[in-house]
Amino acid sequence: MKSLVSRCPIEEVMQILSGRWPTLLIYYLKQGTKRFSDLRRDNPTISHKMLTLELRKLEDAGIVERMEFQGYPLRVEYELTSAGHRLVPLIDALGEWWEATAEEGLQADTANGESAVAKVSRPD
Amino acid sequence: MKSLVSRCPIEEVMQILSGRWPTLLIYYLKQGTKRFSDLRRDNPTISHKMLTLELRKLEDAGIVERMEFQGYPLRVEYELTSAGHRLVPLIDALGEWWEATAEEGLQADTANGESAVAKVSRPD
DNA sequence: TCGTGGTTACAAAAAGGTGCGTAATTTACA
DNA sequence: TGTAAATTACGCACCTTTTTGTAACCACGA
Numbered sequence: 531m532k533s534l535v536s537r538c539p540i541e542e543v544m545q546i547l548s549g550r551w552p553t554l555l556i557y558y559l560k561q562g563t564k565r566f567s568d569l570r571r572d573n574p575t576i577s578h579k580m581l582t583l584e585l586r587k588l589e590d591a592g593i594v595e596r597m598e599f600q601g602y603p604l605r606v607e608y609e610l611t612s613a614g615h616r617l618v619p620l621i622d623a624l625g626e627w628w629e630a631t632a633e634e635g636l637q638a639d640t641a642n643g644e645s646a647v648a649k650v651s652r653p654d
Numbered sequence: 655m656k657s658l659v660s661r662c663p664i665e666e667v668m669q670i671l672s673g674r675w676p677t678l679l680i681y682y683l684k685q686g687t688k689r690f691s692d693l694r695r696d697n698p699t700i701s702h703k704m705l706t707l708e709l710r711k712l713e714d715a716g717i718v719e720r721m722e723f724q725g726y727p728l729r730v731e732y733e734l735t736s737a738g739h740r741l742v743p744l745i746d747a748l749g750e751w752w753e754a755t756a757e758e759g760l761q762a763d764t765a766n767g768e769s770a771v772a773k774v775s776r777p778d
Numbered sequence: 779t780c781g782t783g784g785t786t787a788c789a790a791a792a793a794g795g796t797g798c799g800t801a802a803t804t805t806a807c808a
Numbered sequence: 809t810g811t812a813a814a815t816t817a818c819g820c821a822c823c824t825t826t827t828t829g830t831a832a833c834c835a836c837g838a
Binding site: 541543548621622626629 | 662663664668669671673674676678681715716737745747748750751752754755
């Protein structure tokens with residue numbers, strides 16, 4: 531699933547953050563340490579399997595730390611690493627950008643139609 | 655496209671930026687106006703289908719503007735909207751965060767509050 | 779038996795690739 | 809003079825690949 535042989539750091543981050551779950555999980559984890567079952571409650575639509583996969587991915591990326599405590603039943607806690615915490619404001623900024631964009635976008639400059647804007651092509 | 659009924663702006667942005675192409679296309683488009691065929695040359699591994707789909711998505715999101723010039727053969731140019739330009743530094747910040755993280759991540763740290771509890775690593 | 783965190787096998791769904799068709803004009807060529 | 813080919817930016821149908829969901833199973837002790 532990962533070669534991560536990309537020369538571009540942006541490609542690499544997006545490989546990690548892409549999809550519905552990563553940013554959502556980070557969102558919940560920034561509230562503090564969470565157990566596996568907490569995260570499932572926070573986000574009831576994620577499947578058991580996806581949650582483990584996504585957490586593993588975030589762990590591998592150094593965003594989340596997994597702590598396993600022996601005991602019965604088994605207890606595992608997840609929390610953001612310091613890198614994970616530094617990521618949070620960047621993600622938030624994207625959300626804010628989107629909100630701002632959505633507002634301005636209400637007066638849709640996308641005056642679509644069959645005939646597009648009359649732009650004249652230069653002779654070439 | 656999708657319902658986009660998400661209450662969370664972050665979920666919405668990620669829906670747009672997720673995947674290999676959106677940030678890559680934005681990257682090339684920040685260099686200036688590009689034609690469809692330019693973008694294919696910039697990124698030879700994207701299929702024409704994907705390119706149209708992704709461009710349409712970015713257009714719908716208000717990130718890219720599509721300009722169609724009549725003439726034969728048809729000519730279409732794409733460029734970032736002002737919102738698109740404002741997005742660029744946010745994406746760049748993610749890339750920088752990743753680079754910084756990758757460096758420090760070589761010694762996978764735990765700069766968080768240390769619980770004295772034993773931490774057990776997963777078998778694998 | 780239940781509950782925790784996790785794995786695996788199989789099935790369904792989504793994403794993506796390939797290749798053909800199309801428009802309106804110009805050029806290529808017999 | 810007739811016509812076939814090429815051009816650009818796609819849409820569409822079909823098929824493969826990847827991702828995700830479902831469900832069953834595991835360990836352990838209360």
